[in-house]
Amino acid sequence: MLNNFPLWPQQASTLAAHVDALYIFLLIVTGMMAMLIFACLIYFAARYRYRPGVPAEQIEGSNALEITWSAIPFLVFMAIFAWGAVVFFKERTPPADAAEVYVVAKQWMWKVEHAEGQREINELHVPVGRDVKLIMTSQDVIHSFYIPAFRIKQDVLPGRYTVEWFRATKPGVYHLFCAEYCGTQHSGMVGDIVVQEPAQYEAWMNGGSTGPLSASGEKMFGELGCSTCHRSDAQGRGPNLQGVYGQPVQLEDGRTVTADENYLRECILDPGAKRVKGFQPVMPTFQGLVSEEQVNALVAYIKSISANKPAGGAKTSASSSPPREPDRIQAQANVKVQAPLNAQPSTSQVH
Amino acid sequence: MATPILQPVERENYLNKEYGVWSWLLTTDHKRIALLYLLSITFFFFIGGFFALLIRLELLTPAGDLVQADTYNKLFTMHGMVMVFFFLIPSIPAVLGNFLVPLMIGAKDLAFPRINLLSWYLYIIGGVMMLHCILTGGVDTGWTFYAPLATNFTNSNFTEAALAIFVVGFSSILTGLNFVVTIHRMRAPGMTWSRLPLFIWAHYATSIIQLLGTPVIAVTIVLVACERVLHLGIFDPKLGGDPILFQHLFWFYSHPAVYIMILPSMGVVTEIIACFSRKRIFGYSFVAFSSIAIAVFGFLVWAHHMFVAGISVYSALVFSFLSYAVALPSAIKVFNWTATLYKGSIHYDAPMLYAFGFLGLFTIGGLTGLFLAALGIDVHVTDTYFVVAHFHYIMVGGAVMGYLGGMHFWWPKISGRLYPEGWARLAALIVFIGFNLTFFPQFVLGYMGMPRRYFDYSHMPEFQVLNVLSTAGSTVLGVGYLLPMLYFLWSMRYGKPASDNPWNAAGLEWKTASPPPTFNFDEEPVVTWEAYNYEELDAPHKSEVPVGR
Numbered sequence: 001m002l003n004n005f006p007l008w009p010q011q012a013s014t015l016a017a018h019v020d021a022l023y024i025f026l027l028i029v030t031g032m033m034a035m036l037i038f039a040c041l042i043y044f045a046a047r048y049r050y051r052p053g054v055p056a057e058q059i060e061g062s063n064a065l066e067i068t069w070s071a072i073p074f075l076v077f078m079a080i081f082a083w084g085a086v087v088f089f090k091e092r093t094p095p096a097d098a099a100e101v102y103v104v105a106k107q108w109m110w111k112v113e114h115a116e117g118q119r120e121i122n123e124l125h126v127p128v129g130r131d132v133k134l135i136m137t138s139q140d141v142i143h144s145f146y147i148p149a150f151r152i153k154q155d156v157l158p159g160r161y162t163v164e165w166f167r168a169t170k171p172g173v174y175h176l177f178c179a180e181y182c183g184t185q186h187s188g189m190v191g192d193i194v195v196q197e198p199a200q201y202e203a204w205m206n207g208g209s210t211g212p213l214s215a216s217g218e219k220m221f222g223e224l225g226c227s228t229c230h231r232s233d234a235q236g237r238g239p240n241l242q243g244v245y246g247q248p249v250q251l252e253d254g255r256t257v258t259a260d261e262n263y264l265r266e267c268i269l270d271p272g273a274k275r276v277k278g279f280q281p282v283m284p285t286f287q288g289l290v291s292e293e294q295v296n297a298l299v300a301y302i303k304s305i306s307a308n309k310p311a312g313g314a315k316t317s318a319s320s321s322p323p324r325e326p327d328r329i330q331a332q333a334n335v336k337v338q339a340p341l342n343a344q345p346s347t348s349q350v351h
Numbered sequence: 352m353a354t355p356i357l358q359p360v361e362r363e364n365y366l367n368k369e370y371g372v373w374s375w376l377l378t379t380d381h382k383r384i385a386l387l388y389l390l391s392i393t394f395f396f397f398i399g400g401f402f403a404l405l406i407r408l409e410l411l412t413p414a415g416d417l418v419q420a421d422t423y424n425k426l427f428t429m430h431g432m433v434m435v436f437f438f439l440i441p442s443i444p445a446v447l448g449n450f451l452v453p454l455m456i457g458a459k460d461l462a463f464p465r466i467n468l469l470s471w472y473l474y475i476i477g478g479v480m481m482l483h484c485i486l487t488g489g490v491d492t493g494w495t496f497y498a499p500l501a502t503n504f505t506n507s508n509f510t511e512a513a514l515a516i517f518v519v520g521f522s523s524i525l526t527g528l529n530f531v532v533t534i535h536r537m538r539a540p541g542m543t544w545s546r547l548p549l550f551i552w553a554h555y556a557t558s559i560i561q562l563l564g565t566p567v568i569a570v571t572i573v574l575v576a577c578e579r580v581l582h583l584g585i586f587d588p589k590l591g592g593d594p595i596l597f598q599h600l601f602w603f604y605s606h607p608a609v610y611i612m613i614l615p616s617m618g619v620v621t622e623i624i625a626c627f628s629r630k631r632i633f634g635y636s637f638v639a640f641s642s643i644a645i646a647v648f649g650f651l652v653w654a655h656h657m658f659v660a661g662i663s664v665y666s667a668l669v670f671s672f673l674s675y676a677v678a679l680p681s682a683i684k685v686f687n688w689t690a691t692l693y694k695g696s697i698h699y700d701a702p703m704l705y706a707f708g709f710l711g712l713f714t715i716g717g718l719t720g721l722f723l724a725a726l727g728i729d730v731h732v733t734d735t736y737f738v739v740a741h742f743h744y745i746m747v748g749g750a751v752m753g754y755l756g757g758m759h760f761w762w763p764k765i766s767g768r769l770y771p772e773g774w775a776r777l778a779a780l781i782v783f784i785g786f787n788l789t790f791f792p793q794f795v796l797g798y799m800g801m802p803r804r805y806f807d808y809s810h811m812p813e814f815q816v817l818n819v820l821s822t823a824g825s826t827v828l829g830v831g832y833l834l835p836m837l838y839f840l841w842s843m844r845y846g847k848p849a850s851d852n853p854w855n856a857a858g859l860e861w862k863t864a865s866p867p868p869t870f871n872f873d874e875e876p877v878v879t880w881e882a883y884n885y886e887e888l889d890a891p892h893k894s895e896v897p898v899g900r
Binding site: 019020022041045049051054057058065077083087089091144149151153154159160177187312 | 493495497591630633634637670671697711725729734798800802811
C-alpha cells in the first residue's frame with residue numbers, strides 16, 4: 001500500500017521494510033511529542049493570555065517534573081537508538097555468500113563489474129531475491145552509492161574499499177544517485193538499478209561477458225609477474241596466496257590483521273605498509289601502474305584461490321541453481337551455466 | 352508634527368555622543384561595535400539570501416536551465432559559507448551579545464574593548480576576502496570543503512575562501528574570549544551566577560565553544576592549505592593520507608558550531624518568554640545548566656555526520672548514543688519554556704510571536720534530529736533534502752527566529768525608537784508561514800531520496816511538485832526577511848521615542864536610558880533581586896508603567 005503512496009519512496013529491498021518500520025515508529029513517536037508540546041503551547045497561550053487585573057502566578061520550578069520530562073524522553077530516545085542500531089547492523093553486515101559486484105566511481109560515472117565479467121556504466125543489473133554485495137572504491141574524490149528504493153547508501157572513498165549490500169525484492173528500474181557532492185557534474189552521476197526476474201537476468205548475463213573477473217585477475221597475476229614470487233608452494237619470495245583471503249595474517253611488526261579486501265588492496269598498492277612476517281620488503285608498489293579495475297580483478301583472483309570463502313557472483317536464485325556444494329575451493333566457480341568455467345584456475349570445482 | 356523628531360532624548364547617549372566616520376571606525380564602545388556588526392552581518396545575510404533565492408529558482412524545474420552546473424555549485428557553496436561563517440555564527444553573539452552582555456551584568460563595557468574592535472576588523476578583513484573571492488568567480492567545494500575534492504580537485508579559488516574563514520574564525524574566538532572574561536570578572540555587585548539572566552548563561556556556553564572549537568577549524572584550514580600547496584599527503588590517499596581524517600577535524604568544529612548558532616538564540620527566547628508571560632522562568636537552574644550541558648556534549652557527537660562515510664559500525668554506535676544524549680538538554684529547555692507559560696499573563700507583542708515561532712520550528716528541527724541520529728534511518732536520509740530541511744529548521748527556523756525576536760525586543764533599547772508593532776507582527780507571521788512552506792516539503796523530498804546539491808533532477812521529475820512548493824515558500828520567506836529591515840530603518844527616523852523600559856521588563860539593561868549612555872549606567876548598579884523578578888515589577892504599587900504598549 002505504501003508503495004502506491006506518491007509521497008513515499010518505492011520499497012524494493014529486504015532492508016526497506018525494516019527502515020520504513022522504524023521511520024513510521026519515529027513519525028508516530030515524534031508526532032505525539034510535537035502534538036503534546038504544541039497542544040500545551042496553544043492551550044497555555046490562549047488560557048493564560050493577559051487579562052487586566054489577573055497577575056501571573058510565579059512558579060519557581062519543580063524537580064519532580066524536571067526528572068519526569070528528562071527520564072521519559074531519555075527512555076524513548078534509548079528505544080529509538082537501539083532499534084536504529086539493530087537496523088544499522090543489518091545494513092552493515094553483508095551475508096557471507098552474497099554475490100559480489102565491484103564498483104569503481106569516478107567523476108562523474110559509476111563503473112560496475114560483475115564477478116562473471118559483465119561490465120556496466122551507470123547501470124547495475126541484479127536478479128530479484130539474491131544477496132548482492134558491492135565492493136566499491138573511487139578513482140578520485142569521495143562519492144556515495146545511494147539507492148533510495150533499497151534505503152542504502154555508502155560513501156565510496158579513494159584509496160580503500162567500502163562495501164554495502166542488498167537483496168532486491170521487486171523487479172523494476174530504480175534510481176541510483178551519487179549522494180556525496182563530487183564536483184561539477186555531481187547531479188549527472190545518476191543511473192539505474194535494474195532488478196530482473198532470475199530468468200531475464202540470466203538472459204542478460206549471457207550477453208557480452210569477457211570472462212569472469214577472477215580470470216582476468218589470474219591473467220594479470222601472471223603478466224605483472226606476481227606469480228614469480230607468490231608461488232603456490234612455500235618456496236616463493238612472497239607469501240603463498242592460496243587460501244589467504246579472510247584469514248589472519250601475522251605482520252612483521254607483530255600485529256595480526258585479517259586479509260580482507262582492503263588488506264589485499266593495500267598490499268598491492270603499498271606493499272611496505274603491512275608486511276607479512278618472515279618476508280623481505282622486496283615487492284615494488286603497483287600504485288599508478290594498475291587501474292582501480294585491475295586492482296579489483298587481482299583482488300577477485302586472490303579471493304578465488306581461497307578455500308574459505310565462496311566469493312564471486314555465483315549463487316543464483318534457487319530456481320535455476322543446483323543445490324550449493326559446501327564451501328570449498330572455488331565454490332564460486334559459476335553455478336551459472338553460461339560462464340566460461342574453464343577459465344577458472346585449475347583448482348576450481350566445476351558443477 | 353510634520354518634522355520628524357531627530358533627537359527625542361536630549362540626554363547624551365552612545366549614539367549622539369560623537370558623530371563622524373572615525374567616531375565609529377575607532378570606537379571601543381561595545382554598543383557601537385554591535386551596530387557595526389549589525390550592519391555588516393545584515394549585508395552578508397542579504398548576499399547569502401540572494402544566493403538561496405537563485406538556488407530555489409533553479410530547482411523550480413527539473414532540468415538545469417537557469418544557471419550552469421558550476422554556477423549552481425558555487426551558489427550553494429557561497430550560500431553556505433556566507434550564511435554560516437559571516438551571518439549565523441556572528442549574528443546573535445556579535446550583535447545582541449555585544450550590545451547586551453555588559454548591560455545585563457551591569458558593566459561599563461566588555462573586558463577588552465580594543466580586542467572587541469579588533470574582532471570586528473578581523474570579521475571585515477575576512478568578509479572582504481570572501482567578497483573578493485565571490486566577485487572573482489567563487490568557490491565550488493561545498494561549504495564543507497571535503498578532501499580530496501577541495502584539496503586536490505577543485506579549480507576554483509578555494510584557498511582564498513579558506514583563508515577568509517580562517518581569519519573570520521579569529522574574530523569569533525576573540526568575541527568568545529571577551530565574553531568569558533567579562534562574565535567572570537565584570538558582574539556588578541550582587542549579580543551572582545544564579546542571578547544572571549539566562550541570556551548570559553547561553554552566551555557563556557557559546558563562548559566556551561567558540562574558544563575551544565574554532566581553533567580546530569583554523570588548524571584544519573592550515574592543513575588543507577598545506578595539502579593544496581605543498582601536497583603533504585595528510586588527506587590524499589595516494590600519498591598515504593586519509594580523507595576521513597578531514598571529516599573528523601571539520602565536524603569536530605562544525606558540529607559544535609551549530610550550537611554557537613542556536614544557544615544564543617535559546618538565550619534570547621528565554622528572555623522574551625519570561626517578559627511576555629510576566630513570569631520567572633520555570634526551572635531556572637535546569638535551563639542554565641542545560642546550556643552548559645549542550646556545550647559539553649556538543650563536542651562529543653561530531654561523527655554523527657559521518658555514519659556512511661566509512662567509519663566503523665562500533666564508532667557509529669557510540670556517536671549515535673551520544674547524539675541522543677545531547678538531544679536531552681534541548682528537550683529540557685523546550686519543556687521549561689512551555690511550563691513558563693503556565694499560569695502566566697501572556698502578551699502577544701511581536702517579540703513573543705517570534706519566540707512562539709522559534710518554539711514551533713525548533714521543536715520540529717529537534718525532533719527530526721532524532722531521525723538522523725537513528726543509525727538505520729540516517730543511512731537512507733543523510734545527504735538528502737531531509738538533512739537540508741532538518742538543519743534549516745534549527746539554524747534558520749531556530750537561530751534566525753531568535754535573532755529577529757531579539758532584534759525586536761531590544762530595538763527600543765538599541766535605537767531609542769519603537770518599531771511599528773503591526774508591521775512587526777505581520778512580518779513574524781509571514782516568516783513563519785514562508786519558512787514552513789519552504790522547508791517542510793524538503794523533509795518529504797529527502798525521505799523520497801532526493802540528494803542534496805543536485806542542480807539538475809531531470810532524471811527524477813517526480814520530485815518537481817515538492818520543489819515548486821519549496822521555491823514558492825522561499826519567496827514568501829524573502830518578503831518576511833525584507834520587511835523588518837525596512838521598518839527598522841524607517842523607525843530610526845520616524846519611530847516613536849522609546850521609554851527606558853517599554854516592555855516593563857526585568858534585567859539591568861532596562862534600568863538605564865534608551866539608548867544607553869556611553870558607559871551604560873550613570874552609577875554602578877547594585878543587584879539585590881533575583882533574575883526575572885516580574886512579580887515585583889507587576890506588583891500594584893509599581894504598575895503605573897503600562898505593560899507592553
